[in-house]
Amino acid sequence: MKKKPDINRRYPLIPKVILTPVSGWTTFFMNVLYSIIVLLCIWGIVKVIGWQDDRRTERIAASNTKTIGTIVKVGSMKGSYAYFTYVVDGKTYKERTGTPSSYMYLGEHYEVIYSKDDPSECVIMFAAPVFLKGELTRETDATIIHVESDLIGFKYNLRTGDGEIKRFQRLPKGKKLNVKKGDSYGIEYREADPRIAYLKF
The missing domain is CATH 1.20.5 (Single alpha-helices involved in coiled-coils or other helix-helix interfaces)
Structure with missing residues (x-):
């Protein structure tokens, strides 16, 4: 009967490994x-x-250069986003950006600041929404549903067939709104599309 080879004898440099259980x-x-x-x-x-x-x-x-941008496409993929266009010296630019919330709608207008040297370099200012001259607007009261340091959420129902509408609005830098959830606050909305509404400061 053959003896089993002694591994330690054949490979004397291989150390013995002792495993200790981890608690x-x-x-x-x-x-x-x-x-x-x-x-x-x-x-x-x-x-x-x-x-x-x-x-x-x-x-x-x-650069102290700004214009008005218009939301032309919205979507959600690993966070909500929007495409917006703006015009500088007769040339139209189109950019993509993340948005404060998914409650964004086509046709919204916001202030856009851009580089004087390169107008394609820009930032859309969601804290500076705009109603264009000639756009008819109305006012109503909304209920505050979300309060952060620079983001306010609100909801309202105009009985127009749109049901309950929710919006989230970025506050301008340094702006504080003394409200809490459940408070009533005045808003202004676009008559042609009541989903587009902003807080009245």
Whole structure:
């Protein structure tokens, strides 16, 4: 009967590996630690992106050139987005941007700031909605449904067949609105499309 080869004898340099079981608590705390690290990384990335966006907006705003942009397409893919067009010196530009909420509608108008040196570089100012001259508007009261530092949500029902309408509006930088959920607040809406409405400051 043949003897089994002695592995340690044939391969003397291979160390013996001794596995020690990891306790459940150790695994739990390691998972918590990894989760915290991931969240901190995500938070840091968001902060950096926000800082870069703020610097870009300030740089473009320094040109002191602005016009009116019109929403021409809306959609949702990993967040809501919109395409808008604006005209500078007779040339039409079309850009895509993220939106404050999914409650955006075709034909809305917002102020657009752009670079004097390169008009294609722009920022649409969702905190500066505009009704064009000649657009008929009406006023009513809405109910506040969401309050953040710079974003207000509201709903209203005009009994026009559109049912309950919800909107979210970005506030201008530094603007504070002394409201809370459930409060009533005045809005102005477009007569031709009552879904397009903005808070009256």
